[in-house]
Amino acid sequence: MPSPNHVPRPGPAASRDRFEQPTLDGMLADPLQLDLRHTTFVVLDLETTGGAPDGAGITEIGAVKVRGGEELGSFGTLINPGVPIPPFITVLTGITTTMTMEAPPIEAVLPSLLEFLSGAVLVAHNAPYDTGFLKAACAAHGYRWPNPRIVDTVQLARRVLLRDEVPNNKLGTLAAYFRVADQPSHRAMADARATVGVLHALIARLGGHRVHTLGDTIEFVKAVAPVQRAKKHLAEGLPHAPGVYLFRAADGRPLYVGTSTDIATRVRSYFTAAERRARIKEMLGAAVRVDAVECAHGLEAQVRELRLIAAHAPPYNRRSKHPERVQWLKLTAEPYPRLSVVRQLAADGGAYLGPFAGRSAAQAAVDAIHEALPLRQCTPRLSARKATAACALAELGKCPAPCTLAISTEDYDERAAAPLRAAFGGDPDAVVDPLLARIHRLSDAQRYEDAAAVRDRLTAFLRAAIRMQRLASLTSIEELIAARRTEQNAWEIAIVRHGRLAAAATAAPGVHPRRTLELIRPTAETVLAAPGPTPCATPEETERILDWLERPETRLVEATSGWASPARGPARWRRLLGTPQQRQPG
Structure with a gap:
């Protein structure tokens, strides 16, 4: 133990090389992917004047730097907390106020301690307690907390040891159970060395759980479901490249299809505590392998994902559910055209609007069109030469009555069908203007609910028109x-x-x-x-x-050919949707 006023300093740069993480091809290795045998740990313990950083101070620091079972250095000193040490703390630790009077204050020790911690994984027994004091000290004296990766031997012991092996996870209990050479004594350096022994014993146990790297260890400590741990090997051997990954069942069926710019990293995340979706954990239970399809770049990966989902309808992909709900509006090609909601496009001379996500959105657009234009709402195919019985709407004067030949095909096309075709493919004002006027009339009459209903029908039409023209600008x-x-x-x-x-x-x-x-x-x-x-x-x-x-x-x-959208297209009405203006091709 150094004298109370001694603050150890790291040695020359040449001697510090052995403290750094191993490198590959001249680049610093990813610490999370390092084998635990090659990981540098700083095992730390503090003695304090009380149980919380608020109103209490640090009285002693002990830290040991190790890698691969070898001690690389140590850091230990008493600290002057600036306040008297309570008697019960002296009884517990043996540290008295007199012992710390000549010791340096924490602000003098922090620079050297933070340098000693640099680049290493911080280990402590009940780590939140020790890190809480260090964070508070850094904040109080203007030092940035380096936010190192942390391994808590208490949490690790809870995951590794069975309840019938040890009665509790106190440091003294674990040190005795593992028969470590250094037993804890409520002094910082002794407790830090005891924690080193416990850490090495726990790492030896991790091999049986197929935990070999720092990243695996950090995730192992978290609340990872048993199925995630059992199937973690499925993430092995995948490429660090953009592409698509497929979780497959025993019979080869795709259960889930996903995409990422880094397949290996993304698939590995399914086996960590960050993955909390119940359906994904259920999927992992049925999966037996993961196939990867490397792609040239992210766009190709996204497209391949969509095509694979459409082809296989994997049961655990939400977007693969209910593809039959996609709807289109069709203005039929007949003497007196009408609207029809269909699921497929055909080369039948009709004009189309869509796609809609479901029947309700399509019907809202239908209602908007019928309110704006004198388009017939009956479904029979009408002849331009033979009259039929008038429908109720015709009798009420809400339809131009093409069924009774009250309007010619030319007039009907000019008043209803042609403006709607123009609204589908270009200028939507024939639909927008009448509906906006109705919204204003209803609002002036304080019929706000009715006005909101008309607005909703109008926005359903506009969204579909904007989407379709945006698509058509490229597909043409x-x-x-x-x-x-x-x-x-x-x-x-x-x-x-x-x-x-x-x-x-x-x-x-x-x-x-x-x-x-x-x-x-x-x-x-x-x-x-x-x-x-x-x-x-x-x-x-x-x-x-x-x-x-x-x-x-x-x-x-x-x-x-040119990539462009109509100058007077529906995108200029986007403000009615309450969404930002989307950049259109020029």
């Missing part, structure tokens, strides 16, 4: 090529045909992206034109591509 282009520079000076390249990702690649730093483009272009998927605003891909896929294209760092390389 036969081929578009774009590139995005990454932070590593690589180039992500995408070939998009009719809104579908046809090919993807990444040009490595120093490689001209044109060379990479010429290599992948002949292998790009052939995509033929088809009807509708999303003819060749799901709306979700095209929207992911649009999000990628609209990023500021993305550059358009080639396009067979």
Whole structure:
């Protein structure tokens, strides 16, 4: 034990090299991935004047630096707490006020202690107690707490030892059970050395739990479900690359599909305490392997994920549920067109609006259109030459009555069908203006609930129109090529045909992206034109591509035609939706 007024100092830089974490290829190794045998620990213990940092002070510090079972250095000193030491503390520790009178104050010791802790994992028995005092001291004297990774031997013992092995997890109990050479005595250095022995004994036990790295140890201490611990080996051997991962059942069925820019790191997170979703833990119980599909970049990974989910409908992917709920509005191609809610697009001459997430949103848009335009609401196919019985709406004067031939097909098209086709593909004012006028009339009459109902129908229509025209702006282009520079000076390249990702690649730093483009272009998927605003891909896929294209760092390389949206399109009414203005292609 050093004298009370002695504060140990680290040695020269050359001698400190042996304290640093091992390196690979000249780079500092990831501490969480280091084997515990190669991890540098500083095992620390404090003696204090009381039970909490508020109003109490540190009287002694003891710390031992170890790695691989070898002691690399020690740090110990008495501390002048600035207050008398209570008698019961003196009885417990043997430290008296007289012993600390010539000792340095904590503010003089902190710089050396923090340097001693630098780059190491902090270990303590009941770590929150010790770190609480050190954090309070740093805050009181203007030092930044380094926030090291911490291993608490109390928590570790609770996870490793069975209840019938030890009656409690006190340091003295554990030191006696493991028969460590240094027994605790309520003095900082002795207790720190006893904690070193307990730490090494607990690490020896971790091997039986397949816990070998610091990251594994930190997660092991947390409340990880047994199924997560049992299936943790599924995350082994996966690539640190962008792509898609599939959890598969024993019969090979995909249970869950996900995507990440780092497959290995993302899959590993499913086996940590951070993963708390009950359905995912249930999925892990049925999974027997994880397959990885590496992708050129994040966009390709997102697209592949969507396609795999659509193809396999994995039971644990929420987005794979109820795909049949996607709806479209169709303005039929007949002498007197009408609206119909459909689930599929067809090359039948009809005009379409959508997609809608479900029937209720589609019906709200239908109600908005019927309120704004004199479109018939009956469902039979009407003839332009033969009259039929009038419906109730016609008798009430709320329909132009094409059933009775009260309006010609030309007039009907001019008054109802043509404005709606224009609203679907361009200017929506034929629907927006009448509904806004009605909202104002209802508000002036203080019929606010009725006005809100009209507003909701209008926003349902506008959302669909904005979404469809945004999709159509890209899907109408036969081929578009774009590139995005990454932070590593690589180039992500995408070939998009009719809104579908046809090919993807990444040009490595120093490689001209044109060379990479010429290599992948002949292998790009052939995509033929088809009807509708999303003819060749799901709306979700095209929207992911649009999000990628609209990023500021993305550059358009080639396009067979212009990428643009109507100048008087529905996006100019976005303020009615209460959402920020989205950047539109120009």
